[in-house]
Amino acid sequence: MSKTIRIGSRTSKLAVAQAEIVAATLKAQFPDYNFEIVTKTTLGDNVQNKALYSFGGKSLWTSELEELLVSSGPESIDMIVHSLKDVPTTLPDEFKIGAVLDRADPRDVLVVRSDLAYKSLSELPPDSVIGTSSVRRTAQLRRRHPQFQFKVVRGNINTRLAKLEDPEQGYTCLILAAAGLLRIDLGDKITQYLSSPDVLYAVGQGALGVEIKKDDEFTQTLLDKIRDIPTTLVCTAERSLMKKLEGGCSVPLGVESTISPDGVLTIETCVISVDGTEAAISKLSRTVKTEDEAVTMGKDLAQGLLSQGAGTILEKINYDKLSQN
Numbered sequence: 001m002s003k004t005i006r007i008g009s010r011t012s013k014l015a016v017a018q019a020e021i022v023a024a025t026l027k028a029q030f031p032d033y034n035f036e037i038v039t040k041t042t043l044g045d046n047v048q049n050k051a052l053y054s055f056g057g058k059s060l061w062t063s064e065l066e067e068l069l070v071s072s073g074p075e076s077i078d079m080i081v082h083s084l085k086d087v088p089t090t091l092p093d094e095f096k097i098g099a100v101l102d103r104a105d106p107r108d109v110l111v112v113r114s115d116l117a118y119k120s121l122s123e124l125p126p127d128s129v130i131g132t133s134s135v136r137r138t139a140q141l142r143r144r145h146p147q148f149q150f151k152v153v154r155g156n157i158n159t160r161l162a163k164l165e166d167p168e169q170g171y172t173c174l175i176l177a178a179a180g181l182l183r184i185d186l187g188d189k190i191t192q193y194l195s196s197p198d199v200l201y202a203v204g205q206g207a208l209g210v211e212i213k214k215d216d217e218f219t220q221t222l223l224d225k226i227r228d229i230p231t232t233l234v235c236t237a238e239r240s241l242m243k244k245l246e247g248g249c250s251v252p253l254g255v256e257s258t259i260s261p262d263g264v265l266t267i268e269t270c271v272i273s274v275d276g277t278e279a280a281i282s283k284l285s286r287t288v289k290t291e292d293e294a295v296t297m298g299k300d301l302a303q304g305l306l307s308q309g310a311g312t313i314l315e316k317i318n319y320d321k322l323s324q325n
């Protein structure tokens, strides 16, 4: 019987679609192996109103799957597929990101309620209600479009879209990641793609990250065949930038990155105050060939943001977060 590799995933439609991408990519390289997807509900799927990135010191989205990664029982798995943007910059000591795969469209998009004819942010009436729970999205939009209202919306993509279409809820539109919609065949919901200077996307958005045990050399050799090197360099720089700014709290950081075929990496990044009035913006362009160079570029971008006042903006955001809890 041929060897079976077990791929862990959360249960949402998007998570399973992403695990299937990794399974298919691996199968193309290793046709003699079987790849099986194992789904598991995580605390994050059930708790929808807590701080989204951490709960009792553990990652809300990954702990249950990480338990299967270290387990030696019949339930054990070999890897976990994540949206890279949901993976904390610091993982528990026994795990690592074994590979980052090719990135889908990383941009955020506008999804307007289907019975409304508006095609873009600039067409929306002034009192429009924008559904998002992301500080990054809200702060950037408030800066450019102070006339809009913002209302929190939670749940997975399908839940959010259902809330948008329910007139009782009062949303005019949502801001979502293009990649999530495209991967579950809901690209036709997209009304407008957003980019700088309206909305810069989240670190790692659109890329898939595969988590494995640090000492699992076998699975690492499989992943070495499917990693995308340019995406790895871009996302390494973005994650280094975020890590440098974090100090234990998630930060509402926007990025927009491109890498040319000859390795010139360009990253624009911003941190905006929640009310949209203060902004720190930094942009760098340099040749990056190694992960170490990507890490350095991320740190330099963080330094650029800090010299623009990002530290004060972030302190204020973290203070507000603490006083809400």
Ligand SMILES: NCc1[nH]cc(CCC(=O)O)c1CC(=O)O
Pocket: 083, 084, 085, 086, 157, 175, 176, 177, 178, 179, 180, 181, 204, 205, 206, 207
């Ligand atoms: N916050 C949840 C989340 N995590 C990853 C994606 C989309 C896929 C991706 O960004 O890779 C989404 C939905 C969204 O933000 O619209």
